[in-house]
Amino acid sequence: MMMELTTPKKLPASVGKWGMILTAVGVIMGGAAFAVDPHRAFFGYLWMYMFLVSIGVGSLALVALEYLVGANWSTPFRRVPEFLAGIILLLVILVIPLLFGMHDLFHWTHAEAVAEDPILKSKEPYLNTTFFIARTGVILLIWLIFYYLFTRNSRKQDISKDPALTASSIKYSAIFAILFILTISFTAIDWMMSLEPHWFSTMFGVYYFAGTLVAAISISAFISVSLNEGGFFGFKVDDEKYYSFGTLMFAFNVFWTYIGFSQYMLIWYADIPEETFWFMNRMEGSWVYFSIGLLFVHFIIPFLMLLPRSSKVNPNLILYMSAWLIYAHAYDLYWIIMPTYFKDGFVFSWNELGFLVLAFGIIALVFNYMASRFNIVPVGDPKLQRGLYFHLN
Amino acid sequence: MIKKIVNFFREYNSRNDEERRTDRLYAVSAIFDTPNEIMAAASEVSGRGYKKFDAYTPYPVHRLDQAMGIKYPLVGPIAFTGGITGLFLALLMMWWMGSKDYPNIIGGKPFFSLPPSIPITFEGTILLTGFATVVGMLILLNKLPKINSPISDTEFMKRVSSDKFGIVIAADDRMFSETQVTELFRSLGASRIENIYYKPSNLTDKTPIFNRKFIMTLIGVAAIAAIVTYFTLNIVLYQVVPFDWMWKQARINAQSESLFFANKSGMREPVAGTVARGFMPYEYKGLPDSAVRLLANPLPVSKNVIEKGQEKYNIYCSPCHGYFGDGDGRLNDQFPKPPSLHNSKVLNWKDGNIYHVITNGQNVMPSYEGQISRDDRWAIVHYVRVLQRAKNAKDQDLPK
Numbered sequence: 001m002m003m004e005l006t007t008p009k010k011l012p013a014s015v016g017k018w019g020m021i022l023t024a025v026g027v028i029m030g031g032a033a034f035a036v037d038p039h040r041a042f043f044g045y046l047w048m049y050m051f052l053v054s055i056g057v058g059s060l061a062l063v064a065l066e067y068l069v070g071a072n073w074s075t076p077f078r079r080v081p082e083f084l085a086g087i088i089l090l091l092v093i094l095v096i097p098l099l100f101g102m103h104d105l106f107h108w109t110h111a112e113a114v115a116e117d118p119i120l121k122s123k124e125p126y127l128n129t130t131f132f133i134a135r136t137g138v139i140l141l142i143w144l145i146f147y148y149l150f151t152r153n154s155r156k157q158d159i160s161k162d163p164a165l166t167a168s169s170i171k172y173s174a175i176f177a178i179l180f181i182l183t184i185s186f187t188a189i190d191w192m193m194s195l196e197p198h199w200f201s202t203m204f205g206v207y208y209f210a211g212t213l214v215a216a217i218s219i220s221a222f223i224s225v226s227l228n229e230g231g232f233f234g235f236k237v238d239d240e241k242y243y244s245f246g247t248l249m250f251a252f253n254v255f256w257t258y259i260g261f262s263q264y265m266l267i268w269y270a271d272i273p274e275e276t277f278w279f280m281n282r283m284e285g286s287w288v289y290f291s292i293g294l295l296f297v298h299f300i301i302p303f304l305m306l307l308p309r310s311s312k313v314n315p316n317l318i319l320y321m322s323a324w325l326i327y328a329h330a331y332d333l334y335w336i337i338m339p340t341y342f343k344d345g346f347v348f349s350w351n352e353l354g355f356l357v358l359a360f361g362i363i364a365l366v367f368n369y370m371a372s373r374f375n376i377v378p379v380g381d382p383k384l385q386r387g388l389y390f391h392l393n
Numbered sequence: 394m395i396k397k398i399v400n401f402f403r404e405y406n407s408r409n410d411e412e413r414r415t416d417r418l419y420a421v422s423a424i425f426d427t428p429n430e431i432m433a434a435a436s437e438v439s440g441r442g443y444k445k446f447d448a449y450t451p452y453p454v455h456r457l458d459q460a461m462g463i464k465y466p467l468v469g470p471i472a473f474t475g476g477i478t479g480l481f482l483a484l485l486m487m488w489w490m491g492s493k494d495y496p497n498i499i500g501g502k503p504f505f506s507l508p509p510s511i512p513i514t515f516e517g518t519i520l521l522t523g524f525a526t527v528v529g530m531l532i533l534l535n536k537l538p539k540i541n542s543p544i545s546d547t548e549f550m551k552r553v554s555s556d557k558f559g560i561v562i563a564a565d566d567r568m569f570s571e572t573q574v575t576e577l578f579r580s581l582g583a584s585r586i587e588n589i590y591y592k593p594s595n596l597t598d599k600t601p602i603f604n605r606k607f608i609m610t611l612i613g614v615a616a617i618a619a620i621v622t623y624f625t626l627n628i629v630l631y632q633v634v635p636f637d638w639m640w641k642q643a644r645i646n647a648q649s650e651s652l653f654f655a656n657k658s659g660m661r662e663p664v665a666g667t668v669a670r671g672f673m674p675y676e677y678k679g680l681p682d683s684a685v686r687l688l689a690n691p692l693p694v695s696k697n698v699i700e701k702g703q704e705k706y707n708i709y710c711s712p713c714h715g716y717f718g719d720g721d722g723r724l725n726d727q728f729p730k731p732p733s734l735h736n737s738k739v740l741n742w743k744d745g746n747i748y749h750v751i752t753n754g755q756n757v758m759p760s761y762e763g764q765i766s767r768d769d770r771w772a773i774v775h776y777v778r779v780l781q782r783a784k785n786a787k788d789q790d791l792p793k
Contacts, residue, residue: 240456264508265508265509268509309469
């Protein structure tokens with residue numbers, strides 16, 4: 001039995017159009033935010049940057065994951081995370097403004113403050129501008145290299161249909177699995193944990209890691225389900241295939257909760273001021289409502305919604321909940337980053353909103369660009385047919 | 394013995410196996426070779442309107458429930474209810490233990506708070522979810538008290554529990570007709586069609602779970618399992634690290650020898666001058682004169698105090714000194730006899746002197762400082778005075 005693939009439909013022009021509009025609005029709003037208050041704008045910009053890292057690098061991790069575990073069900077949709085991983089190309093440019101904002105973002109870049117502070121002084125061998133930029137560069141380079149390796153193999157296979165390419169991607173993904181964990185942990189520590197340079201949590205890296213996977217699988221689910229329902233793949237698989245998206249969203253999200261809670265509980269239990277203050281900052285003033293909100297937005301609501309089996313094969317629910325979880329991840333990043341700037345309480349205004357708009361504009365543009373240039377289905381992948389006929393039994 | 398047991402089971406099983414079937418039809422069964430066939434067959438059978446039918450697979454086949462037309466699989470809600478119950482019970486338990494039953498301040502934390510309760514709550518949720526699922530499935534869905542279905546011990550059951558897929562349409566279905574059902578199965582491509590008849594025991598034995606032999610077997614198995622478990626865990630494994638339940642530890646037990654210390658005693662003595670909490674060392678050790686001069690009985694002479702003194706005297710002093718202080722204790726000369734406490738010397742002693750003897754000891758009489766509390770010692774002194782007074786009563790003491 002072979003499923004005939006018809007030529008995929010072109011993405012509707014509205015995707016590109018909306019990408020342009022969102023990007024333009026985002027650039028204007030972001031620019032205005034920088035004009036009004038650059039210090040504040042850098043935090044909003046960092047928020048956007050981390051969100052794009054989650055989606056871009058997380059998507060690349062999903063691609064690697066498919067190779068690594070030999071999954072079939074996701075092969076027909078694999079181009080979605082592959083396209084999204086293209087965001088990595090832009091990260092290299094997007095990071096540049098942040099390097100100019102380091103003084104605004106990071107207390108530990110203030111030489112006079114470090115000189116008076118024995119703790120910062122002792123952290124200086126790690127937390128110093130040169131090493132920081134070098135790390136960022138190396139990490140971006142690793143991401144670029146693996147993005148290149150995976151997409152090159154995958155695109156070559158469209159024409160050659162050579163199974164050896166899959167084998168080589170499996171090797172790369174074994175390496176990338178380790179490098180992904182390391183690079184994403186260091187990224188979390190450098191760009192977010194060091195916002196409060198006195199604070200440390202050994203679980204912080206894995207906390208962000210869990211969040212990136214939630215964001216990446218959710219956006220992949222959202223786009224794959226939309227495209228499949230709209231018949232843009234040139235094949236149409238039944239709702240049964242959504243079950244894996246639903247399960248993975250559920251699983252990654254519960255994993256995030258597990259890590260988030262473990263981090264909180266250990267610090268709560270030990271009750272040592274040098275660790276608790278990070279949470280105290282998020283429990284004071286109006287931040288406390290935002291923190292409690294995180295519990296509902298990122299755990300309780302998606303948990304209950306995704307729990308029944310029926311909701312994991314319901315296209316509308318998958319669409320709705322994947323959008324919800326993307327929102328939840330943005331919420332989570334806001335919760336991590338912004339209290340360092342808004343010390344007195346929760347604030348969210350157009351200054352920040354602009355950057356979120358810009359993030360979605362960039363995502364739409366990257367996806368649209370990739371979809372216009374490359375096959376939206378990995379037509380040469382030997383696992384494709386198995387994926388199309390995938391049954392859970 | 395073991396042979397007997399094995400034979401019993403063998404006989405029991407074969408008797409069941411060979412049980413002659415009655416000629417009353419229970420159902421028609423069909424066997425299919427692939428999961429796709431069973432899916433198609435299930436949806437066809439339910440599409441035709443049959444209600445009393447069931448499908449059997451050697452492993453879970455997803456979506457079979459939907460193909461069979463089961464709209465609401467009950468297992469989900471049962472599991473969820475169990476989970477929610479577990480969640481609230483665990484929270485209730487944590488709250489009750491921590492703040493009602495045994496409130497203890499630990500690390501300055503409140504008696505009850507959420508963070509440390511979450512792991513327990515999580516476990517309680519999972520535990521009751523599991524219980525509810527298994528018990529609910531066995532009893533509600535698999536109708537547990539009935540263990541003797543006509544389907545068991547058939548060729549059909551043997552096949553579907555190893556590598557085939559089967560469907561059974563019960564004869565008491567509204568639409569059932571033997572020829573039609575057989576025809577339907579044939580048209581669906583069944584590889585084997587078989588009529589299943591009732592066993593005689595199905596028709597007589599209403600609740601075979603209460604069958605005497607079954608209950609005895611159950612008890613037998615439980616007993617054997619318990620004994621085997623007990624011996625493995627407590628006797629056999631107990632000898633082996635790390636299953637010895639920390640019985641063997643790298644530490645020195647009380648009262649045991651240790652070559653590590655110069656005096657070869659495993660127990661250490663407190664640093665010289667150490668004073669235990671709530672304890673005052675005796676100031677007049679070896680200084681009877683100062684004790685006599687400076688000590689006065691701080692306790693009032695009251696019924697309570699005298700009774701306390703009597704109690705303690707009878708416990709601690711009477712074995713040697715006798716109940717009335719005559720020096721005629723119950724030790725039968727295993728210990729030097731003490732003098733009478735009614736001699737003129739002790740009669741003329743001040744309270745402090747008696748107290749000093751109790752606390753400090755005198756010659757062969759040991760010190761009771763460690764056994765008897767300060768107040769009790771003074772109470773004894775009062776009681777000794779009572780004894781002395783009673784022994785030396787005068788005529789005019791008697792009431793007229």
